[in-house]
Amino acid sequence: MAETTTNRDRSTAQPAFRATGLRKTYDMGETQVHALRGVDLEIGAGEVLVLLGPSGSGKSTLLNIVGALDRPTAGQLWYEDTELTALNDHALTRFRRAHVGFIFQFYNLIPSLTAEENVRLVTDIATDPMPAAEALELVGLGDRRAHFPAQLSGGEQQRVAVARAIAKRPHVLFCDEPTGALDSKTGIKVLETLANANAELGATLIIITHNAGIAGMADRVFNFLDGRIASIEVNETRIAPSEISW
Template sequence: MNGKDVALDESLAFRGEGLEKVYQTGETSVRALRGVDLAIPLGEMLVLLGPSGSGKSTLLNIIGGLDRPTSGRLFYRDTELTALDDRELTRFRRAQIGFIFQFYNLIPSLTAEENVRLVTDIANNPMEPRDALELVGLADRCDHYPAQLSGGEQQRVAVARAIAKRPGVLLCDEPTGALDSSTGVRVLETLERAHAELGTTVVIITHNVGIAVMAHRILHFRDGQIARVETNEHPVEPRQISW
């Protein structure tokens, strides 16, 4: 579905056309995205694969409303993200997007539950923070501070924080990058569970080809472009993955 059709299609979460991103660093400019068209259906589990600097993170940041393309148009359902100002983009992130990062980005001064509350405090129809932690299997660690949790546990708190607002989209940038295989699998399981139980659209960036087998589709990036699209008829469950 790497088509050019950007007409209103209610089954799509994101539709993008001719997305370009040029970073000006000093006297040289870097073209991070070179005319990317894409369509991501609602409820899809999508993996972006590619080497460093291939543009996948740039795309993730743009569809997450953290960054803007230099040119091109991007829609989330019927909202044109490329037409929003800073404040509106913030509101979009607040309402629709759950982020998960490689380095967790938990607030060290807040307990696990409070880190989740950070999001539920400002969301429209959030879960109870404890329910979200229950969903990632950390109900008994609610009152622990990040420094008192292992890396895998911290990442699962980050997942709980991302899903607690019942987001339309979960964007994960190398979610297992800092974790060992078995811990990483547990994190992927919680992502998969959120996707299955909440019907959330999930986009995962990874270097790790092993992870790609759990996705419906895989977009291969190279030099700021989508080099190849791979459709996976039979996604594998995370617990069958290892690396």
């Protein structure tokens, strides 16, 4: 897919997320682990954002908090005009159901269900889903919808997981090491699928990765170190996944 979108095109969009002073501290016996140390950020609607940094630098903690899977110890977080840090657990569940899709390194497919049935698990509870078969067509697996996970390659299973995430037409896709278990050829196919979801659904796309080459497909790159955003890189023009050096 040709990529012509520039970061300037997205700079005028209303922020999808805003955060001020996000902190997350875990008590480990008598020791405190500071996973986030006061993070301020804005993430634009429709933006592609890549989070880079060593293990333990705070990337996954931030993703879990912004995705409403976890709460910060301190700080405030908004999604558009809603302060997520002020919501109770029930309201956060409704937020995730209505707005968010998650994709992880391991596919979490149910082995006894076909690809289409795995996707339908989400469409049965979403408010405005696309048909499961349509979601599988979007990820290039329309002809594999009756296959079980064991009959699919690793890359195909990950694309089923992507189809499951996009089937409810989410406003935001959170991806934690989505290509971490894949070879370069298969990983690029998954990244192309994610780029298409960003382009066709307008979904904000946030990707955690250890693969610095993936940063080229982002509008911006947050480099994490010791629980903070150490630096931010801006790509004036995004590259297509097929151009990524693995």
